[in-house]
Amino acid sequence: MRFLVLPRAAARARPPVRVFLAFAALALVALAAQRIVAGGLSPAEVEAHYLGAGGGDALPAAALWEEVHAGAFVYGFVLFMLGSLAVLCPVSARVRNALLAVAFGATLADLFAPFAIVGLGRGGSLRVATFAVATLSVAALLAVVALSFGRGGGHEHP
């Protein structure tokens, strides 16, 4: 936090921020690949995963909450870091806040969408949509920060 709010300290924060961004990008790509390989882009496969293929049992509530629990840590921490770093980037506060709001909203929706699928007995397309918006919005936020810090740094914070 001190690095972010003290203008002269921001320059020193740049190298570790770049490394963090590289890892965050890798994590996002890996997460997306994991979901796609598991059929995350197909509503039918998503429904089969949560509702049980061929008349099988739906995933138990504990499995759904485990997904929420793990995802809340990853999304919460990464978005907090990216959102804080974005403050130092030369984009308007309105754009930055809109991007952050979409990312937070979409990731939350993505975490809780499986409950809707199990409750309704359908809705695989909802999870596909939340996955797409969540991934793209986090990627966009990451790109904004990376473009700023990758080029030699964000502007000095007031």
Next chain:
Amino acid sequence: MTNRRLVPFRWPALGFAAYLVVQAVSAAALFVLKLGGGAAGVRAFYLGSPERFTHAKSLAGILEVAVPHLAAVPLVLFAAIHVVGFARPHRRRAFSALVALSFASALAGILSGFGVRWLSPGLAWLKVASFAGLEVALLSWAALLVALFVPGPHVRPVHHGAGAAAPVQEVVR
């Protein structure tokens, strides 16, 4: 908000607070669903239960849960404590007590699982108490973040021209 330099960090901080609540709620749901929510359920979970047709937990099984928590929980607590500690001059004693409760209950919660399995079934109460302590701590940090970063009466948006609200940073400048 007492530190105006932190105003631009409002939405990331509030989003983080929301996710702290999600973590606390999901942890509570898992504690009830998997461990039964009480000492008897904790004992059955770690030592096995003929009624539930479950065996005692293996070392690998307990480590599978303990290892990610040993990394994730301190990291989340560190981030929340860091922001709250930086954002506001607070009552030092209360702040230190909440920090101590957070880390102590996190560590006790992780270690007590091993304790129930290999030391004493009576430690199930420690597991329940430490889980409750960590829940209180997580929700307290989330509440403090909300209290610190929700707009105060002295930081109102400046209105320009046709009435559009100015970006928060302009208020700070």
